[in-house]
Amino acid sequence: MNREKLVVTIVGCGSTRTPALIGSLVNYKDSFPLKKLILFDISKERIDAQKDYIRLVMEKHCPEVELLFTDDENKAYIDTDYVFCQMRAGNFEMRSHDEKIPLKYGLVGQETCGPGGFAYGMRSIMPMINMVKKIREYAPEAWILNYTNPAAIVAVALDKVFPEDKKILNICDQPYSMIKSFAKILDVDMYDIEPRYFGLNHFGWFTKLYHTPTKEDLLPKLKDYLTNHEFKPFNAEQRDPSWLETYKNVNKMMAHFPEYLPNTYLQYYFFPDEIAKESNPEFTRADEAKKGREKQVLDICRQAREQNSLEGLPLLIGEVHGNMMVEVAESIAYDLRKVFVVMVRNQGIIPNLPADAIVECAGELTKNGAEAYPYGEVDTFYKGLLENQYAYEKLTVEACLENNYQKAIQALTLNRTVVNPNHAKAVLDDLMEANSKYWKLK
Ligand SMILES: NC(=O)c1ccc[n+]([C@@H]2O[C@H](COP(=O)([O-])OP(=O)(O)OC[C@H]3O[C@@H](n4cnc5c(N)ncnc54)[C@H](O)[C@@H]3O)[C@@H](O)[C@H]2O)c1
Numbered sequence: 394m395n396r397e398k399l400v401v402t403i404v405g406c407g408s409t410r411t412p413a414l415i416g417s418l419v420n421y422k423d424s425f426p427l428k429k430l431i432l433f434d435i436s437k438e439r440i441d442a443q444k445d446y447i448r449l450v451m452e453k454h455c456p457e458v459e460l461l462f463t464d465d466e467n468k469a470y471i472d473t474d475y476v477f478c479q480m481r482a483g484n485f486e487m488r489s490h491d492e493k494i495p496l497k498y499g500l501v502g503q504e505t506c507g508p509g510g511f512a513y514g515m516r517s518i519m520p521m522i523n524m525v526k527k528i529r530e531y532a533p534e535a536w537i538l539n540y541t542n543p544a545a546i547v548a549v550a551l552d553k554v555f556p557e558d559k560k561i562l563n564i565c566d567q568p569y570s571m572i573k574s575f576a577k578i579l580d581v582d583m584y585d586i587e588p589r590y591f592g593l594n595h596f597g598w599f600t601k602l603y604h605t606p607t608k609e610d611l612l613p614k615l616k617d618y619l620t621n622h623e624f625k626p627f628n629a630e631q632r633d634p635s636w637l638e639t640y641k642n643v644n645k646m647m648a649h650f651p652e653y654l655p656n657t658y659l660q661y662y663f664f665p666d667e668i669a670k671e672s673n674p675e676f677t678r679a680d681e682a683k684k685g686r687e688k689q690v691l692d693i694c695r696q697a698r699e700q701n702s703l704e705g706l707p708l709l710i711g712e713v714h715g716n717m718m719v720e721v722a723e724s725i726a727y728d729l730r731k732v733f734v735v736m737v738r739n740q741g742i743i744p745n746l747p748a749d750a751i752v753e754c755a756g757e758l759t760k761n762g763a764e765a766y767p768y769g770e771v772d773t774f775y776k777g778l779l780e781n782q783y784a785y786e787k788l789t790v791e792a793c794l795e796n797n798y799q800k801a802i803q804a805l806t807l808n809r810t811v812v813n814p815n816h817a818k819a820v821l822d823d824l825m826e827a828n829s830k831y832w833k834l835k
Pocket residue numbers: 404405406407408409410411433434435436439478479480481482483484485520539540541542543544564565566567714
């Protein structure tokens with residue numbers, strides 16, 4: 394395969410998902426060949442923590458690829474073709490506040506949903522806007538593939554600020570991860586499943602699962618299986634308890650609404666009280682991820698640095714996040730028209746939802762970006778849920794861009810995990826205090 398070699402920049406390379414992303418780039422080096430890999434982060438400390446492992450892996454598997462590690466945003470985007478963006482404004486320290494503060498008020502504490510997702514969105518919007526501006530200074534034609542969360546809020550903000558920039562694609566790996574889990578249950582190849590899907594990011598439903606070799610819709614068969622089997626992720630043996638609980642709640646949601654298969658994130662919007670009550674305010678997902686993935690990856694990187702070799706160390710591969718990032722870029726780079734659940738401006742894909750909503754639906758990734766399949770109108774139940782959630786997203790972005798406290802109260806009051814304006818005010822004031830370094834509303 395003789396494909397043009399590319400320059401890729403990873404923003405937020407200090408992410409503990411980066412070593413596995415490097416493994417995915419190695420995995421796909423023939424079909425997504427690199428000329429240069431630029432690894433950028435604002436924290437030199439976090440770059441240095443993983444640099445040796447990454448360098449050793451690339452020297453072993455892709456010695457021809459030029460590597461640049463930098464904390465200088467004026468070096469990060471020179472001649473780049475693809476920007477993989479995975480920053481976390483405020484790091485896990487602020488994620489922990491996002492997840493713990495709402496629990497003080499009996500509200501869901503979560504990374505991307507509810508008041509935690511609101512606060513995270515308020516922190517992420519300006520750094521993401523500044524990043525796009527900086528990229529466009531150096532690489533006006535580069536594709537910006539954004540994974541930074543909360544993707545729903547970030548996507549609405551970037552679309553509002555850069556409406557004419559056609560080379561920004563926001564992406565979520567949860568549908569991809571769920572399809573991988575469906576494939577294991579159905580005993581088919583995940584790449585033979587072509588989904589149909591509708592909703593917003595972290596707030597959507599699978600409606601069809603076409604098996605491309607037979608054209609059969611496998612969703613009825615999967616739903617039948619899930620009536621008497623717990624839904625488990627494909628990699629259940631490696632997942633932390635909170636994720637297993639999350640996947641199990643899909644069964645619970647389908648008991649009420651059996652028509653479509655819900656994204657796991659809908660659990661927070663249908664069962665907010667139960668989930669808040671079952672949460673441990675001393676040990677939330679941020680703590681679980683630090684104890685799990687973060688510790689495992691940093692230990693491997695530390696050993697590589699100390700021994701200056703990969704001896705006895707695994708080649709980490711991103712079975713979901715990393716592989717998907719590369720497959721998305723590959724499909725765009727070489728116009729492969731691969732089908733993903735993508736985030737696009739609605740504009741009639743779902744005619745009875747706001748045209749400016751950023752919806753999640755199935756589509757093909759081409760050299761011009763996502764070509765979404767028209768979905769059609771959604772029924773009243775879903776329309777009510779989605780219009781309410783999009784109004785929350787839109788008001789959150791406006792509150793941030795206008796520093797508007799009242800719009801923040803409206804956004805949180807609309808959010809299905811909050812509802813009561815007394816709770817909205819209490820949690821907003823507490824989150825604003827904790828986030829005073831990042832955002833302030835008047
Ligand atoms: N879209 C999806 O489905 C999906 C999937 C997985 C992770 N994520 C998101 O990816 C991001 C990374 O999460 P993680 O846990 O892998 O990473 P992490 O929290 O381990 O590290 C994030 C890195 O971002 C860096 N950073 C912060 N602000 C930055 C800025 N302005 N410019 C450059 N770098 C900056 C930090 O220094 C840190 O090294 C988060 O936003 C997370 O929610 C999204």
